[in-house]
Amino acid sequence: MTVSDPVVESVIATISRSATEIRQGLIGRRGTVDEENPSGETQVEADIWADELLGDRLAGIDGVGQYASEERAEVEDCGGDPAMEDVYAVAVDPLDGSSNLKSNNAMGTIFGVYDAALPARGETLVAAGYILYGPITTMVLATEESVTEYELTGGERTVVDRDVRLPDEPVVYGFGGRVPDWPDDFQEYAREIEQELKLRYGGAMIGDVNQVLTYGGIFGYPGLESRPEGKLRLQFEGNPIGYIVERAGGRSSDGNQSLLSVDPDDLHDRTPVHVGNSELVERLEDRVENRIA
Known part of the structure; x- marks a missing residue:
């Protein structure tokens, strides 16, 4: 192309x-x-x-x-x-x-x-x-x-x-951050997801997102108790990955809205990042309080 x-x-x-x-x-x-x-x-x-x-x-x-x-x-x-x-x-x-x-x-x-x-x-x-x-x-x-x-x-x-699309039936998930640092509502959501999907997490977002694009599922790096704004950078990671997943038929979210709709204040702004099959991201938004809204 x-x-x-x-x-x-x-x-x-x-x-x-x-x-x-x-x-x-x-x-x-x-x-x-x-x-x-x-x-x-x-x-x-x-x-x-x-x-x-x-x-x-x-x-x-x-x-x-x-x-x-x-x-x-x-x-x-x-x-x-x-x-x-x-x-x-x-x-x-x-x-x-x-x-x-x-x-x-x-x-x-x-x-x-x-x-x-x-x-x-x-x-x-x-x-x-x-x-x-x-x-x-x-x-x-x-x-x-x-x-x-x-x-x-x-x-x-x-x-x-030529036309990468998220599979309709999700298979894998990967969530970043230390589990004890996850907010309670995200921990509850993660416990549900781990009963449904296979864990794939390798410490590089690209590898984890590529698994989601290939097999369907969800990747997330939430806002943490110690860092409500999350770890990943909006300009360099959140926006590009959100754009790719949305164009592939999925959804992106900071916990409240599409990553693509977030107004940046600074070049190195951080954001929670959740991307994957629409139903999984919608369920997350229903369960998780956006602490940076």
């Missing part, structure tokens, strides 16, 4: 071509550095390296007005105004699940292309996707028209499925 807008297609092509290089570049960059990202999390060498690689390449695309990353405190001005026609902002989580590097488990790259200056509502996304560095490197790309899965190799992308 080729995206009709040449700027958006250039962004997608640049990220997909960089995937093989990023995967290979993880070797030898598994150690932590004496720095934290703007969210206060310890960075690994690969976080910084992948961010610099993607930032340099995406900022060089004519029509990309802003670049923002989970690893950078501020939005980078690339020389264009996203309020202008055919100028976009790109938000990236260069290595989702980079803590999995130490144990050599799955991780990914998440990106969103916004038709608005950052921080922005998810409703302004025109494309979003993620790359999964699993046994096979794959990319799931959502646009206004459809959700497509690709295999990535040698800088090329090969279509696997």
